[in-house]
Amino acid sequence: MDYFDVVVSLKGIIATRNAADYAVIEKRAHPADIAGALAQHPARDQSLVLGMASPAARAEVFGYLDQDQQVRIAQHLDRRRLAELFLNMSSDERADLYNRLSDDQRDTIMPALAQVEREDIRQLAAYPEKTVGSVMTSDYATLSPGLTAAEAIDELRRVAPDTETIYQAYVIDKGRRLIGVISLRELILADPTARIGDLMKPSPVWISASAPREEAVHLIAKYDLLAVPVINGGNMLVGIVTYDDAMDVEQAETDTDFRKVGAVSELGRGLKEASITLLYRKRVFWLVLLVFGNLFSGAGIAYFEDTILAYVALVFFLPLLVDSGGNAGSQSATLMVRALATGDVVLKDWASMLGRELIVAGLLGATMALAVSGLGLWRGGPEIALVVALSMQIVVIVGSLIGMSLPFVLSRLKMDPATASAPLITSIADATGVVIYFAIATTVLGLPEVGS
Structure with missing residues (x-):
């Protein structure tokens, strides 16, 4: 059906x-x-x-x-x-x-x-929410090291109806301390008279019940586990986190990161079921805050008013350049937020990542500068084309470096690197792009300095 x-x-x-x-x-x-x-x-x-x-x-x-x-x-x-x-x-x-x-x-x-x-x-x-203990299950199979393979299979058959999985069984001593792990496949293929203590894999991968639940996801993915055993402060086995539970955690964290990147607070329920009032309250804070952040862009335009009056053609390229810096920054931030979340990148990698991003952003900026220079030549002549090309090169580099660095800064401040990354980076890149563009225009076009 x-x-x-x-x-x-x-x-x-x-x-x-x-x-x-x-x-x-x-x-x-x-x-x-x-x-x-x-x-x-x-x-x-x-x-x-x-x-x-x-x-x-x-x-x-x-x-x-x-x-x-x-x-x-x-x-x-x-x-x-x-x-x-x-x-x-x-x-x-x-x-x-x-x-x-x-x-x-x-x-x-x-x-x-x-x-x-x-x-x-x-x-x-x-167990507190967001910890491994809050997502573990106590329905798991345990075996004694003194059992034979045949006896262990009988034991798994007996407990199977009440356990999440029997594909992995955990070997514990009399004090319930975890000492090994063995798979159902290994039991089936083993000599029926062989002892579990001789067949098991000692010192298995484990995680503490008080650890952040994302660490269980990382361990299951890293070691390709069906489940990871959970121990308490006394090294006693208290539960397991299964692969499907880890997928649920990963999905929940991904949903949270997406909302934070877009500067939307936790809804606490599905989008279809959220009321208009709830949606308004969860979105309004960052939008109002970023309105005041965008005032810096307006201030930059007002500061270079004389430059704009002398070369009105410059206004045509302003949205193009400013958006390019924001787009480049958002790309860098998205990659970095995900890398930090998965542990692929850590705080000490900032310097090396900065050098790599500088090279990549330089190549991207040069390509985009070449693409818009022809448009600048058509709209305003060689001088405007030069201004637009130089501005595009620098704006893309600066936007990319801001987008890459902001998640590191937020992490350093013990804040979630995903928090408002996209709109915050866009606002910063917009204000920076305006200043860069008109400063280059004033210099290249030989205009009087602002305020003189």
Whole structure:
């Protein structure tokens, strides 16, 4: 069943409240498609449809909905169904949901859960947001080093229904300290009588529960892991971060960086669901701030008013030159923000990156200067062509260096390098470009100095 069929079928099921029809969809459609179709309906209808699902399938579909929708649906579920949902969700997802519920909802749901589930939720929910602990799961497979390969496979078969993955099992000692890791493939291929302690890979890659969650993403990508084990301050294994959870973190961080580059604050919900008031509040601050920043461009134009009056043709090239500097700066900033975010570049690399950027920007500026010199010759003659070409060369170089350096400066100040990078760089490059352009024009054209 494709996504379009799911959308149409769900509309009919909501209208007729026919649970038998939903059972057909549950068997034939992917949970992600069901969740995508459900997202188009209000929370009351979403909870109605999910109430028709089996507990396990309900939790699976529920996990594909965004967190704001999950909270709204939870408000429409009775205590029994909410408890069933918690019991069938993965440990990390239910901890995230628990953190977003109201105090009354928490008080309602916790007594309906077993002691083990309550303690697991409290433990995972206690980790600060943005840390590895907040995205890890406690559903993982562990093995003792004294087990044989055959015994280990039997153990994995026993715990498989309650774990996120059995493709990687973690070997722990009696104190739950992580001592090794072994894959399911290695177990299957091993001599059935061989001991896990002899088969495992010792000293596996691990991460602390208190580390920034982006570090887990980097480790999984760097070492090509299915999951990375998480330890606490006592070196005891407390969870794992799986590959799919790392992808979710990467997506969330990318979304945040895109918004910051465009000087838009965190929305806290999907764009379609954000109110006009929320969108206004999240965008207005930087736009007003940058208005005052752009006053420097106006001041530069006013300062060179005599130059403009003497050669009106110069005004024709002003938007072209100023925008070119901003565009070059935005390109450099985008590359640098991403490199800093991924760890490809660190603060100490600034000097070497500055030299490389100077060469690249010089070549780009020369190419663009050559391209506009013909236009300058046509519009104003040889002298205007020279002014435009020189200005283009220097404006592109300066804009590129500003765009490359600003993320480093923000990082040095312990600020997010993505913060308002594009509009901030454009405003700085605009003001700088105006001054450079008219200063060169005044010099090359032999005009009297400004203010004389």
